[in-house]
């Protein structure tokens with residue numbers, strides 16, 4: 236997908252949205268859709284919530300990458316739970332050759348101490364690990380081999396189940412968070428590299444919303460603030476949308492409000508005993524459903540007016556699990572995701 240001219244080759248997909256709108260579900264579905272195109276995809280979470288493993292019904296994710304879905308037309312999805320402490324140990328190993336001493340620091344609680352004292356450092360560590368996964372090359376996978384920029388990437392795409400919109404701005408502003416903490420040195424250097432990646436052509440921030448007032452408002456606000464921070468907003472994903480069939484029947488009800496006498500007659504004709512209270516209750520329910528349809532339509536207009544590509548995912552009454560994720564992935568593919 237060209238993401239409507241945003242970029243033709245997004246490598247890092249950041250999925251955010253108001254709490255509970257479906258970020259984890261959509262991130263897993265997007266990763267699956269990309270894998271179905273034959274891509275190698277890394278699906279990442281950062282808050283140790285184990286949301287991804289629940290949605291995909293696999294064992295809890297750890298701090299080592301593991302395959303979580305295969306057989307997707309040659310593509311694969313790998314899962315990773317990034318945890319700041321483990322990222323710091325890895326960092327110390329890599330840059331200071333600390334080896335097992337890093338583990339010891341972990342056991343002593345020093346890592347937790349360091350990351351609690353400076354929350355900005357926590358995000359730089361998590362961002363650093365994301366940066367490393369995006370930039371890693373296949374050659375860099377082999378121990379002892381340094382990767383070169385011309386080597387093919389280890390992952391074609393990295394999909395991040397990100398913190399909710401309320402916190403994502405801070406999470407993505409690694410350099411701002413470190414302003415007073417580290418003006419020079421390796422941490423600063425790493426923050427600058429992450430900043431560059433996040434603001435590059437290859438990174439898109441997607442926003443998940445429901446057709447409800449607050450999530451839509453939060454989405455529109457986020458489009459504005461992310462854009463003003465110089466980040467690229469990708470798609471606006473309307474999740475849990477009503478089934479087209481239900482929409483069509485509501486349109487019908489809206490067009491011709493049911494005549495109470497005829498409604499009673501029809502119900503009686505199929506053996507349902509009616510009462511005046513029942514008929515007026517039905518009329519009220521229909522009126523409310525039409526009102527709700529109008530509200531949803533105006534919210535959808537507002538989402539479209541934001542000028543980003545809009546993707547719509549249906550509400551699945553059976554709930555979310557691996558099968559639902561595949562269905563939603565197929566929906567995303569049908570709407571043009573991954574067909575670059």
Ligand SMILES: Nc1ncnc2c1ncn2[C@@H]1O[C@H](COP(=O)(O)OP(=O)(O)OP(=O)(O)O)[C@@H](O)[C@H]1O
Nearest residue numbers: 253254255256257258259260475549550551554555
């Ligand atoms: N398309 C859908 N159809 C039906 N149920 C859905 C759909 N998408 C999400 N859900 C359900 O809605 C709830 C919230 O989804 P999810 O956990 O993906 O949201 P989230 O934004 O990641 O939440 P949080 O902010 O808590 O991390 C879950 O119970 C999930 O199963």
Ligand SMILES: [Mg+2]
Nearest residue numbers: 258259286396
């Ligand atoms: Mg979640």
